[in-house]
Amino acid sequence: MNGFSFPTVETAPVAARETLAAVNKNFGFVPNLLSGLANSPVALHTYLGLAEQFGKTSLSPAEQQAVSISTSTENRCDYCVAAHSVLAGKSLSPSQISALRSGTPTGNSRLDAVATFTRAVVNQRGFISEDQLAAFFGAGFNRAQVLEVLVGISQKTLSNYANHLLGTPLDAAFESARWQPAEDRAA
Template sequence: MSHFKIHSIQTAPAIAQPLLEGSLKKYGFIPNLHGGLAEAPAALKAYIELTALFDQTSLSPTERQVVLLIASAENQCTYCVAAHSMIAKQMVKTDPAIVDAIRNLQPLPDSKLEALASFTRTVVKNRGFVSGKALDDFIAAGYSRAQVLEVVLGVTFKTLSNYSNHIIETPLDAAFEAEAWQEPVPCSSQQ
């Protein structure tokens, strides 16, 4: 049982109320993540501002969703994988095969996006200690040094929401239920 409340506009701290009103206006509902983060208005504000900053990067909308989905899958955040699967497919119009590959922990059907996915996965798994071949492969795939840091920004943004969702035990919104996700269990090889 969670120790946290999913706030409405009425129950949120006064400082968070305008932020939740903005979420309602933008999405047509208040995502449970936003309601949970409202407990700490600075955390909700940081999440909203990091979202806006990440949207200003040179990465395409699909590339941004790849970063967010990979980071969320690596952090086993069922809420964010479901939410970003819906956003990627319906709002960004990302090829569903790309989203499904990420959700199933499979290689992406596009080599440049696979390089982005692999680099993002390495950033998350190695907690930012990335150099050598992983960095070289990312640059060789056509990404820039600036985009290396933009991936770090995306991972930072998702780490805030992934970790918060784990702690808050954020319930999945009805809007994302069609994309509910559980981490696939790897198949063991038979000998």
């Protein structure tokens, strides 16, 4: 065991309690990711601040979920893939969610372009070729959206890595969308 806890609203550090109470009120529960991040109120507030800013981008809700799922699959975060698969149900079809989870075409050229671009940025650590940028722009995206994708990748990388370090257990609310990387399924 790594020694990290998943505090409740009542047991979290004082600086995180009000935030966790608001999350509980909004969602009806405190997701284990946010509970784990509450071990450091700075980490919790940074993550939520990135989430808020990513929500303000010009990317559509479906495109934002494509960034989140694609980043999380590339970073092998079973928690975030499951959570965003559930959350994406508001803006994506089940077949599109399944395609994003497996890294295959969704049938929507813009979703495919943002997912492909996101995976490339994550895997290549931001060293994107002119051809990759041209393909992203060719799908109707602009330079501001390149940077907005980075905001989403930053948010998800923080949560993906935190989940790896914390050993975050999957919440019951996300259990129906449990995921594991293909290479783990093959083993």
